[in-house]
Amino acid sequence: MAVEQTDPPRHDLVVIGGGPAGMSAALTAGRALLDTVIVNAENPRNAVTTASHGFLTRDGAHPSELLAISKQQLIRYDTVRYVNDSVTGTTKTDDGFEVSLANGELLATTRLIIATGQTDDVSKLNLDGIEHVYGKTVYPCIFCDGFEHRGERLALFGADAVVHYAPMVHMWSRDLAVFTNGDDLPADDKAQLEGRGVAVHTAPVRQLESTDGRLSAIELETGERIERDAGFISADYSTPATTFAEELGATCSANDWGMLAVDASETGATAVTGLYVIGDARTGFGGLIASAAEGAACAAEIAHEIAAHRWGTL
Numbered sequence: 001m002a003v004e005q006t007d008p009p010r011h012d013l014v015v016i017g018g019g020p021a022g023m024s025a026a027l028t029a030g031r032a033l034l035d036t037v038i039v040n041a042e043n044p045r046n047a048v049t050t051a052s053h054g055f056l057t058r059d060g061a062h063p064s065e066l067l068a069i070s071k072q073q074l075i076r077y078d079t080v081r082y083v084n085d086s087v088t089g090t091t092k093t094d095d096g097f098e099v100s101l102a103n104g105e106l107l108a109t110t111r112l113i114i115a116t117g118q119t120d121d122v123s124k125l126n127l128d129g130i131e132h133v134y135g136k137t138v139y140p141c142i143f144c145d146g147f148e149h150r151g152e153r154l155a156l157f158g159a160d161a162v163v164h165y166a167p168m169v170h171m172w173s174r175d176l177a178v179f180t181n182g183d184d185l186p187a188d189d190k191a192q193l194e195g196r197g198v199a200v201h202t203a204p205v206r207q208l209e210s211t212d213g214r215l216s217a218i219e220l221e222t223g224e225r226i227e228r229d230a231g232f233i234s235a236d237y238s239t240p241a242t243t244f245a246e247e248l249g250a251t252c253s254a255n256d257w258g259m260l261a262v263d264a265s266e267t268g269a270t271a272v273t274g275l276y277v278i279g280d281a282r283t284g285f286g287g288l289i290a291s292a293a294e295g296a297a298c299a300a301e302i303a304h305e306i307a308a309h310r311w312g313t314l
């Protein structure tokens with residue numbers, strides 16, 4: 001006897017990715033009584049760090065602590081199902097989306113939020129030794145980690161946007177040296193930096209010296225060795241962590257900092273009906289609290305749409 005195939009139940013919302021953006025979206029959606037599933041591979045972008053900063057009430061928390069608290073608060077809601085797994089594929093259907101999980105499960109949903117963040121590939125920086133210090137004493141974001149290194153001997157790595165980032169880093173320490181790692185800087189940019197006491201090193205970097213994650217010096221191919229305590233990176237080495245949004249018909253473009261991100265409104269709406277992209281996947285680098293805020297705003301917009309639709313069908 002043939003086994004009857006049944007369609008999977010259709011959810012109001014599936015969220016892919018459970019960083020601050022996705023978890024916050026799921027919380028707001030669950031509180032709005034939307035039938036919500038969130039699938040999270042549990043590997044946040046800032047997992048390399050020992051502490052997250054700037055998230056009011058959670059300043060200094062370890063990334064794993066943020067995840068643990070989010071999970072604890074989310075699973076209280078019977079409207080939300082949390083799945084610790086990876087999404088392997090998404091397809092558009094006539095009335096929404098289908099989402100395939102690594103465990104073989106297939107989820108059907110009318111609306112889909114992609115909150116899978118960005119992936120950083122530090123090998124693109126071509127800085128030998130960066131893997132030992134990244135997230136420990138060398139970072140992408142001055143707001144996130146500048147305070148802990150205020151007044152120290154700082155390095156700024158990069159060339160293209162360095163003249164825009166240097167004034168920021170200089171606010172935290174006037175002892176600043178730029179390392180372009182073999183790239184030339186326009187004469188005007190170099191003069192601007194040097195005119196403000198910022199040393200500019202254009203020779204290729206041989207290696208970053210460090211002990212237990214603490215940067216100590218930058219050795220150049222010339223043999224010169226410049227002592228530094230910490231550093232920041234002004235270069236593009238990230239891409240959206242997944243290509244689901246593009247595969248579903250959304251577009252990507254480079255933002256003002258040259259980071260590739262998915263095109264969507266401030267509340268995550270893309271040009272594809274029912275598809276939303278939030279957090280770093282949309283902004284390139286939004287930070288924890290702004291990504292969480294985006295998640296809440298996006299889920300609220302979805303709840304408004306669903307309410308209007310249900311009202312219209314009464």
Ligand SMILES: Cc1cc2nc3c(=O)[nH]c(=O)nc-3n(C[C@H](O)[C@H](O)[C@H](O)COP(=O)(O)OP(=O)(O)OC[C@H]3O[C@@H](n4cnc5c(N)ncnc54)[C@H](O)[C@@H]3O)c2cc1C
Binds near residue numbers: 041052054086118
């Ligand atoms: C070194 C470093 C330090 C930082 N420090 C700070 C700081 O101190 N303060 C601050 O505000 N910001 C900091 N940030 C930035 C911050 O980490 C991001 O802005 C923030 O995490 C973005 O949130 P998100 O929810 O968009 O993405 P993420 O937090 O990256 O979460 C994305 C989630 O999606 C999951 N995922 C990806 N693919 C799939 C899939 N196929 N299926 C299921 N799940 C998937 C991932 O496992 C992950 O859990 C730092 C970033 C870095 C790189």
